[in-house]
Amino acid sequence: xxxxxxxxxxxxxxxxxxxxxxxxxSSSYSPSLFWYVQHPNKGLQLLLKYxxxxxxxxxxxxxxxxxKKSETSFHLTKPSxxxxxxxxxxxxxxxxxxxxxxGKGTSLLxxx
Amino acid sequence: DGGxxxxxxxxxxxxxxxxxxxxxxxxxxxxxxxxRQDPGQxxxxxxxxxxxxxxxxxxxxxxxxxxxxxxxxxxxxxxxAQKNPTAFYLCASSPRVIGGAHTDTQYFGPGTRLxxx
Numbered sequence: 001x002x003x004x005x006x007x008x009x010x011x012x013x014x015x016x017x018x019x020x021x022x023x024x025x026s027s028s029y030s031p032s033l034f035w036y037v038q039h040p041n042k043g044l045q046l047l048l049k050y051x052x053x054x055x056x057x058x059x060x061x062x063x064x065x066x067x068k069k070s071e072t073s074f075h076l077t078k079p080s081x082x083x084x085x086x087x088x089x090x091x092x093x094x095x096x097x098x099x100x101x102x103g104k105g106t107s108l109l110x111x112x
Numbered sequence: 113d114g115g116x117x118x119x120x121x122x123x124x125x126x127x128x129x130x131x132x133x134x135x136x137x138x139x140x141x142x143x144x145x146x147x148r149q150d151p152g153q154x155x156x157x158x159x160x161x162x163x164x165x166x167x168x169x170x171x172x173x174x175x176x177x178x179x180x181x182x183x184x185x186x187x188x189x190x191x192x193a194q195k196n197p198t199a200f201y202l203c204a205s206s207p208r209v210i211g212g213a214h215t216d217t218q219y220f221g222p223g224t225r226l227x228x229x
Binding site for chain 1: 217
């Protein structure tokens with residue numbers, strides 16, 4: 001079965017410093033992987049998607065993620081955090097053609 | 113504007129009552145999904161539909177029902193049989209369902225927060 005583990009439930013960074021949100025996946029074959037962001041009481045917005053075309057995936061708002069098969073990781077990064085980045089982030093794997101398996105989320109806090 | 117709409121944004125229900133959550137999309141997507149989100153949890157799949165007049169149970173379908181009479185609409189009914197219905201409910205859609213390792217991106221609505229009093 002395909003699943004993801006988000007290694008940190010909460011991450012706190014200062015504005016202007018780098019962001020690293022960690023995600024490991026388990027899969028018996030090359031998966032589709034996603035990062036979604038959710039602001040309070042809102043729906044989910046797609047940040048980026050990996051589908052084997054390139055291991056470094058660039059997303060919206062300056063985020064990117066690198067697929068590392070040897071480490072089964074798909075960590076999300078951003079060089080410089082902004083206050084508006086404070087939100088819940090979900091790492092997601094697609095096990096089949098119809099459903100997504102979500103990680104439990106990482107809450108990102110950005111302090112001034 | 114193209115997108116997914118969910119209504120209402122907040123919903124209150126008395127115990128023992130059924131309630132229906134609306135989800136509409138004008139993206140011409142074939143597939144639609146309902147997820148439930150609880151605090152500190154990821155999203156869990158309730159039901160999904162790949163085409164009109166067809167739907168499948170997800171991981172936590174007990175106490176819920178759906179219909180898909182039109183391509184653009186996928187309402188979810190939370191029945192009195194659902195033991196713990198208080199949660200945030202998210203509807204999503206995707207252009208089509210593809211078997212195998214890859215799937216199309218799912219696009220989410222703004223959600224409905226249901227509270228049982």
